[in-house]
Amino acid sequence: MRNAFAEIVKQNFGYLLDNYGFSVVDESYNPEWFGDALVEFQSAQLQVLVIRERGDVFLFVSPLSHPEYRFELSEIINFLAPNERERVKVYFFPDLPGEPEKSMDLQSANLARVLYQYGSPLLRGEFLQWKELSEFTQRQVDKFMKDRKHGFSDP
Numbered sequence: 001m002r003n004a005f006a007e008i009v010k011q012n013f014g015y016l017l018d019n020y021g022f023s024v025v026d027e028s029y030n031p032e033w034f035g036d037a038l039v040e041f042q043s044a045q046l047q048v049l050v051i052r053e054r055g056d057v058f059l060f061v062s063p064l065s066h067p068e069y070r071f072e073l074s075e076i077i078n079f080l081a082p083n084e085r086e087r088v089k090v091y092f093f094p095d096l097p098g099e100p101e102k103s104m105d106l107q108s109a110n111l112a113r114v115l116y117q118y119g120s121p122l123l124r125g126e127f128l129q130w131k132e133l134s135e136f137t138q139r140q141v142d143k144f145m146k147d148r149k150h151g152f153s154d155p
Contacts, residue, residue, distance in 0.1 A: 003029040005037035008104050009050045012112040016041050016048065020123045035100065045125035048115075050108060055100065056093050057107035059115065061122060069130045073111060075137045077118050079129075090114050 006027040016022035026040035035055070041048040042064070049060040059073040074090040081088065092110065096103045121127040 003027060003037060004101050005029060005035070005052050005104050006039050008101065009039040009108050012105070012108045013039075013041065013048075013050065013115075015112070015116060016043075016123070022046075022048065022123075043123075043125065046122060050111065052104060055103060056091075057104060057111060058091070059111045061119070063130050066130050069134055071133060071137065073115060073119075075140070076122070076133065077114065078140065079133050079136050080121075081118055084118070088114060088118070 006024075006029065010017075010024060017024070020043060022041040022043045024039060025042045027038065029035070029037040035052065037052040039050045041050075045064055047062045047064060047067075049062070051058045051060065060070050061073065061076060062070040077084065077088055077090055089110070092107070094103050094106050096106075115123070
């Protein structure tokens, strides 16, 4: 069965293969589960996962030297470019009924652009602040939970 998601993702993220020494090490498609799919790129230092879940496309990055760390692209942008976080639209989920390939293309092209624009230190293997990124992300979660606790009443 044709995996349109993998074709679209490999086209949009072709720069990983051409410019950064990545290869595609896994791709899957599950038509029985809402068309969920993934494409896994890997270099000598990094894993990049592009995942489609129930029509929405997400991107995760993990260093091969520290597989316990896995970060979603918006967390990385918040860490690397904190002044840009309000301006950079990492994710959007277009409402295109009956046009799943167009939706996949728009979403993955945007993720590819954002990763290319802000993630070059990661892609070149020059980023070594994985522990700091993990701590930063945990502080963001803690702040969200604290704000949520004070801003919303629990049922």
